[in-house]
Amino acid sequence: MKTITTTAALAEFCDICAKHPYVTVDTEFLRERTYYSQLCLVQMAYPGADDSSGVLIDTLAEGIDLAPLYALFRNENVLKVFHAARQDLEIFVLNAGVMPTPFFDTQVAAMVCGFGDQVGYDTLVRKITRANIDKSSRFTDWSRRPLSDAQKSYALADVTHLRDVYEYLAAELERRKRSHWVKEELAVLTDPATYKVDPETAWQRIKTRNNNGRFLAIVRELAAFREADAQSRDVPRSRVMKDDAILELAALRPGTLEELGRARLLQREGRKPAVSEAILAAIARGMATPGKEQPKVAEAPQRKQGSGALGDLLRVLLKAKSEETDVAAKLLANAADLEALASDDDPDLPCLKGWRREVFGEDALRLKAGKIALSAGPNGVEIVAR
Template identity: 60%
Template sequence: MRTLTTTEDLAQFCQMAQGKPYVTIDTEFLRERTYYSKLCLIQMALPGGSSENAVLIDPLVGEMSLEPLYDLFRDTSIVKVFHAARQDLEIFFIEAGVFPDPLFDTQVAAMVCGFGEQVGYETLVRKITKQGLDKSSRFTDWSRRPLSDAQKNYALADVTHLRQIYEFLATRLDESDRGHWVEEELQTLTNPATYTVKPSEAWRRVKTRTNSPKFLSIVKELAMFREQFSQSRNIPRNRVFKDDALVELASTKPSSLNDLSRSRLLLREARKGEIAEGILKAVELGLSCPPEDMPQMEKRDDRQQVNPALADLLRVLLKAKTESSGVAPKLIATASELDALASGKRDVVALSGWRHEVFGEDALRLCDGKVALAANGSSIKIVQL
């Protein structure tokens, strides 16, 4: 197996990809000890069954530039194939501000083709290629060198089987004319906003039981400080302080180092130095926030009164549509979207794009009393009223 360690070797392999219809790509990375993922290995394979068409790219050895790979990403004549691409794309976007174009995600395509929700790579290998995967290297520390042959073979399998999986799913999509469904789903993956973390919005991820604006003001300032500190030091958020400690701090409102020392949940390292100073400043800013600028939890629309009978009918309709289309239910509509429809809301994803074609149109007709549902043996049919 070939391992590329120089920019020249990478450029040569990317040149080999020119004129090919697609290339399969995967990455190995670590994130346990950093805020941003640390790229440790890239696997790529060109069409065909030859092992010479698959390589490992080691960015941790020497001074390799990944620009030849990014040029390949920009080449719109070659499809870049990933499985469950979100974390891979985040790495490349953070590193170089580039997305593969065009992109094909076999996990998304498999959901559209009836393989279930968030189907794993191992499942697709087993069902499509009729082969198994060696799991012995699953928990490898990919930052350590040298890599063993077993680890290299494990990594390469993530792109070699992907060739057959892609060709199978692409054919299935062409036959069913559902390629545009996948393209709609991939728009989120190639949207920079998906990977842009705004420190000022970090508080929304913190679960609290109190909706007091003053309390939330402190939560917001603490979460913003933690996010900024984590990003600047490239360390995980919970290495600064965890969510439960953040909520405790917002409740106790410490104003001195002595107050911080009484915290039950705050890490010892956070009770002194820059983190302690940042905490005290954040609490101060939260307490002094003008009432008009205090954050508010999103309020439930009082007008949203869910019709439980209609919600149940929508679930029956969704199940019927799932069975007839072969598409995973949660990919079409979530439970909260069904409840929203049953309460009269119409600004839900299930009513747009390909989902409108598969489910949304009939869902609206059901809500408006224009159709009914009837049992037809073991299936459900729609009856025009």
């Protein structure tokens, strides 16, 4: 198997790729010790009958410039095929400001072709190509060199089998007339904003049952400090402070270094003088936040009378539609969607937009309005006009 270690060899390979309608792409990276992912390897293959058309690009090779690869990613004439691409795209967007276009994700395509919710690559390869992938190198430290033959074979299999998977799914989408479904799903993945974390909104990822405005204001300030600090030093956010430490500090509200020192959950990093001062400053900003500027958690809407029973009917309809279309129910709507649909007069939900509305949402609204009913028939649940 070929490993590319120079810019010249990479440019030559990318020139060959540019002559094909698509290429398959995967990455290996590390993120345990950094905020941003460290790209260690890129695997690529163009259409072909064997592994000779696939290569490993050693991104850690001395002197290699990935500019030819990024030029290929910008080439609108070549489709870039990934599986479960979110983390791969995040690397290219944040590290190089590059979004591979046009782009196809086989995991997304598989979800709308009857392979279940977030199906894994190994499972997809086995079901479509009948091949089994050796998983022994799954937990490799991809930053270490040299790579063994087993590691290289494992990495290359991520793109060589992907060609058969892509071609099967593309044909299946065309046959089922669902290509536009996938296009809608990929819109979020191809938006660069998806991969950029704003420190000011980082607090929203922290789970807490405390809805007190001042408590949440402190959580917001601490989370913003942690995110900005982790980004600037390229360290994991958990190394700066863990979520439970932020919640403890928001509850204790220390105002001095001595009081801060009594926090049980603050790690060694947070006890360094410069970090400790920044933490106290963040707590002070949270304490000083005026009431009207304090974060507020949206209260769950009150259930309308009969909405529980309507929710049960919607769940039956969802299951029936899932079985009818061979699409995972969770992809069409989740439990929160159904509850909101049953309780709210005018909900803004994904299941009422795009292809989901076409498959499920339209009938859900008709059921809610009493225009259709559900009946048990010889072939399962049937929709009956009223």
